[in-house]
Amino acid sequence: MYNKRSFALGSKRSVIREIFEYSKARKAEIGENKVFDFSLGNPSVSPPKEVTEAIIDLVENTEPTALHGYTSAQGDAGVRQKIADSIKRRFGVDMPASLIYMTCGAAASLTITLKALFDKGDECIIFAPFFTEYTVFIENAEGVPVISMPEPETFQIDISDFESRITERTKAVIINSPNNPSGVVYTEATVKRVCQILEKKSREIGHAIYLIADEPYRELVYGNVFVPYIMNYYKNSIVCYSYSKALSLPGERIGYIAVSPQAECADEVYLAVCGAGRSLGYVCAPSLFQQVAARCVDTRVNISAYAENRDLIYNGLKRLGFECVKPDGAFYLFVKSPDGDAFSFYERAKKHELLIVPCDDFGVTGYVRIAYCVSKETITGSLAGFEKVAKEYGLI
């Protein structure tokens, strides 16, 4: 009747989406402010005023059939030029607009990139903990996800584990820093070691291994933490960017793919990206928000609220005896279940109307994710519930 894999993916939705749907129902039932929903990475900070101003100005002062019309499949030429210029300014990479491909957000950037590169059975290394949908996107490209386990305390990449995962079938490696769900930013030393190993292994196995940086959280870092730009460390690299978090526009689906100008056969890789986008039904990225992104290319949300939330929830939970890594970026806190069982932690918290995400599907067992992109009141209001949970676990 229908495709079994599609049905399975549709009926067993991502755990995050499931909780998000439960949250909406529960809020309708007992009241919006009685449910403490930490499930979804839906930004709580408003888009910068420049975004709203750009939308209104564009709608009021641009010829509407041009504004809302098709752009080239790879994106509007002027938009791509502005983004290329910004990459050059910010990271010193000599990026041509001809290697920028506008997308419907980070998920599209990744599915298109993987479909562009992968043949059936090619392997893609991902670092636990990882965003759960990676395995879905890799499998859509007929690839095989290969999971590398992290350093246990810091959640940095375990270099020797990583090296041991590389085989002749390794086509690509995805890094996601700042990381969802741990909030960890990979250090420059880590990135350099990863790149050295990739260069050595590429030579050994006789073909390129691509390094794909999934960077929706690049602009969300706290306290001057440095996030290495991979094109400056490795030639066969591709950046998958999204404005979802940088401009608080996750529903608008706008981002891009940038193929490094240093990549071997960069132009051909880019054409494969164009072909993959076509095959997946992406005609062009939303035209109005392409223009908005171009106008706001160096604008970003005010992250001070996230920084404050991070301190509140991190300090609050540490005080109650929970174990977690202090996040340097993104808006997630990765918390160890006191009894090592992520699902029972999730269930116990839920009884106190705290919605947190059990993360076994993220490749590391025994942790939950708390998305602190919420109002300050949600965090302060939740601490009484967390205190009860801590007591139930005998932490205090």
Added chain:
Amino acid sequence: MYNKRSFALGSKRSVIREIFEYSKARKAEIGENKVFDFSLGNPSVSPPKEVTEAIIDLVENTEPTALHGYTSAQGDAGVRQKIADSIKRRFGVDMPASLIYMTCGAAASLTITLKALFDKGDECIIFAPFFTEYTVFIENAEGVPVISMPEPETFQIDISDFESRITERTKAVIINSPNNPSGVVYTEATVKRVCQILEKKSREIGHAIYLIADEPYRELVYGNVFVPYIMNYYKNSIVCYSYSKALSLPGERIGYIAVSPQAECADEVYLAVCGAGRSLGYVCAPSLFQQVAARCVDTRVNISAYAENRDLIYNGLKRLGFECVKPDGAFYLFVKSPDGDAFSFYERAKKHELLIVPCDDFGVTGYVRIAYCVSKETITGSLAGFEKVAKEYGLI
């Protein structure tokens, strides 16, 4: 290095896109009004004022993190309800919101639907002439396109040819009416015969054959022509809709999939749609334009300019001796090459700065497509060039 099929699709772009890119370059070279570009179905009629008003009102008066935030993967609940209500009002179908899935436009609607239904090797019947990307989308779902040839003069479906194409592997049939590229609307008699055959054949082969209606041009019909709504004729039907042409928003990528409530296992088919969307990287349809679509659910562009263009170009070309079917809908004219060679017709027209699309890739050889969604001046200005072409062919 990269996936060969993706590269091939990216390097040999759709012929329409190729001409569109040539047109942009040529206009920059000799001047905007010297090139008569009939290549792309990019609406020339402005979006209704309700669209612009809705965008501004939403941006000015909605809480921005909600407006631009993620919606449920299947789309905002309120939006889906309004669309379901509209389908009920317009077509008398008892459509629940739970069977509506919001998409990034028609191409996404189709790729998702095909991925939801198809197993490797399943066959999809399409009727020539067809939108060229159908074969790309079917192949993305590992399906096999099977082409049914039309009645030669009317471009209606040739019923006996159609019936002969159905095999045990037939999973779905796509109809596109009003048709791109012919402008033909399938009559109710044609649709009824197609459905009768599908019912008989479904019973014979022992499984459902889905009827998929690709309907971006539903609202663009001239002179009270009736466009049958397939859910009223066949139970296992799925409508793939887009607002691109109805509201002149093709760049914004907004549409939906509606699974017929009469379909066998409709809820499961819908879940397969959800899974397919997830797998292809479609997180949600653009959130602002979901709301715009809901507010403008019964609004549509003023098609009088298209109607006028149709008469101008159709009468103009007929007068010059060209052969073409008078289109009842969409904004395309399908013209026979005087010497039977579509590509030479295209090349000859190009010398007079007339950009028309050779349609051999659309499944019928010897025709070109003229997209008359252009300014009236483009049409009137083009006729001198067409006259020269007619003379070269000895038509006048």
